[in-house]
Amino acid sequence: MIKRNAHLEILLRRLRENPVVGLLGPRQVGKTTLAGQVAARWRGPTRRFDFEDERDLDRLAAPARALEALRGLVILDEVQRRPDIFAALRVLADRRPLPARFLILGSASPDLLKQSSESLAGRISYHELPGFSLAEVGPSAWKRLWLRGGFPRSFLAPGEAASRRWRRDLVKTYLERELPGLDFSVPAGTMRRFWTMLAHAHGQVWNSAEFARSFGVSDKTVRGYLDVLSDTYMARLLRPWHENLSKRQVKSPKAYFRDSGIFHQLSGIEGYAQLQTHPRCGASWEGFAIEQTIQLTGAWDEQCHFWATHQGAELDLLIVRGRGRVGFEFKYGRAPGLTPSMRAALKDLGLDRLWVVHAGDERYSLGARVEAVPLTGLAQALRAPGRGG
Ligand SMILES: Nc1ncnc2c1ncn2[C@@H]1O[C@H](COP(=O)(O)OP(=O)(O)OP(=O)(O)O)[C@@H](O)[C@H]1O
Numbered sequence: 001m002i003k004r005n006a007h008l009e010i011l012l013r014r015l016r017e018n019p020v021v022g023l024l025g026p027r028q029v030g031k032t033t034l035a036g037q038v039a040a041r042w043r044g045p046t047r048r049f050d051f052e053d054e055r056d057l058d059r060l061a062a063p064a065r066a067l068e069a070l071r072g073l074v075i076l077d078e079v080q081r082r083p084d085i086f087a088a089l090r091v092l093a094d095r096r097p098l099p100a101r102f103l104i105l106g107s108a109s110p111d112l113l114k115q116s117s118e119s120l121a122g123r124i125s126y127h128e129l130p131g132f133s134l135a136e137v138g139p140s141a142w143k144r145l146w147l148r149g150g151f152p153r154s155f156l157a158p159g160e161a162a163s164r165r166w167r168r169d170l171v172k173t174y175l176e177r178e179l180p181g182l183d184f185s186v187p188a189g190t191m192r193r194f195w196t197m198l199a200h201a202h203g204q205v206w207n208s209a210e211f212a213r214s215f216g217v218s219d220k221t222v223r224g225y226l227d228v229l230s231d232t233y234m235a236r237l238l239r240p241w242h243e244n245l246s247k248r249q250v251k252s253p254k255a256y257f258r259d260s261g262i263f264h265q266l267s268g269i270e271g272y273a274q275l276q277t278h279p280r281c282g283a284s285w286e287g288f289a290i291e292q293t294i295q296l297t298g299a300w301d302e303q304c305h306f307w308a309t310h311q312g313a314e315l316d317l318l319i320v321r322g323r324g325r326v327g328f329e330f331k332y333g334r335a336p337g338l339t340p341s342m343r344a345a346l347k348d349l350g351l352d353r354l355w356v357v358h359a360g361d362e363r364y365s366l367g368a369r370v371e372a373v374p375l376t377g378l379a380q381a382l383r384a385p386g387r388g389g
């Protein structure tokens with residue numbers, strides 16, 4: 001077992017502070033396993049229901065009445081199958097004193113479950129569970145984590161071929177079972193073609209028109225395909241940052257695969273040697289590094305942006321928290337230097353700090369507020385930033 005203590009502690013804390021906690025993440029990322037660990041640490045009675053189990057569906061046919069008598073911690077798994085449960089939870093969450101707290105698990109975002117999740121506004125705290133992080137598997141396993149991605153069974157598979165088979169099956173199940181279960185009616189074959197084409201556009205500014213042309217549908221329809229991948233935690237849409245400047249800036253989001261292993265699967269990249277000579281190697285590493293960085297900083301999706309001007313200045317990741325602005329550039333090289341684009345980002349965006357994250361081993365200063373740092377050393381660097389200069 002790979003320990004996921006940081007997530008475990010966050011969940012326990014959130015459960016002390018909120019009547020309902022939502023643990024969300026892609027299929028197979030380890031939600032049920034982690035919820036089991038929460039239950040093991042819980043002092044008092046716990047009870048679990050799974051909405052993919054017919055018997056539990058029967059037991060909770062009248063959810064408010066069935067759940068009312070329970071005490072302690074109640075875990076409700078696969079809530080995306082019963083979105084109406086949210087309305088029942090609202091009543092249960094408003095009881096005082098609180099006889100029970102609820103940990104609900106699902107693989108679809110609150111946006112996708114919109115009307116239903118709105119009924120819990122102010123009573124629920126969401127936590128997203130991503131794939132394994134560098135901190136969890138240990139920085140020395142970074143190449144394996146990059147190649148195979150962070151789904152537990154892909155990362156831990158007994159060999160490369162087994163890992164690929166597992167990812168191939170995950171993609172298939174996702175297309176054939178998961179999406180139809182969410183009332184998403186696009187045929188699996190069309191979605192597979194879209195997802196594969198998205199691999200070519202991984203890390204690029206999203207261009208609806210181009211996708212719409214190849215699929216012979218409207219811009220809005222292809223954007224719907226992208227949104228469902230994003231709402232099920234398979235894709236990440238990075239928002240464009242717009243600064244009040246005279247320069248023209250890019251206004252569309254960038255699209256990334258969240259998991260590098262799934263990216264490799266849909267790009268036909270099978271092994272590490274092939275990855276390193278592949279034309280999309282740099283894009284793959286950048287996507288991997290961005291996910292790891294976002295996890296390390298604990299930033300919310302709404303705080304994460306990229307920035308690009310039509311004159312060519314850009315910043316891969318900008319994290320904005322209140323008045324604080326931290327920039328990240330990702331370079332799949334070993335000893336990057338300061339570029340004119342980085343200088344423009346520092347000045348135009350007024351960054352507090354710029355991290356140039358690379359695939360080498362050395363950490364060094366690139367000037368005032370700018371440091372180059374290996375991805376494997378980023379956690380340490382963020383805890384103790386150098387003075388620069
Ligand atoms: N921390 C871990 N270390 C090792 N293996 C893990 C870990 N977490 C999960 N796994 C394994 O990964 C697989 C998926 O885990 P789990 O069923 O908890 O995921 P899930 O997110 O609930 O999936 P689903 O969305 O399909 O219900 C299981 O085989 C589980 O044993």
Ligand SMILES: [Mg+2]
Nearest residue numbers: 031032033077
């Ligand atoms: Mg599960």
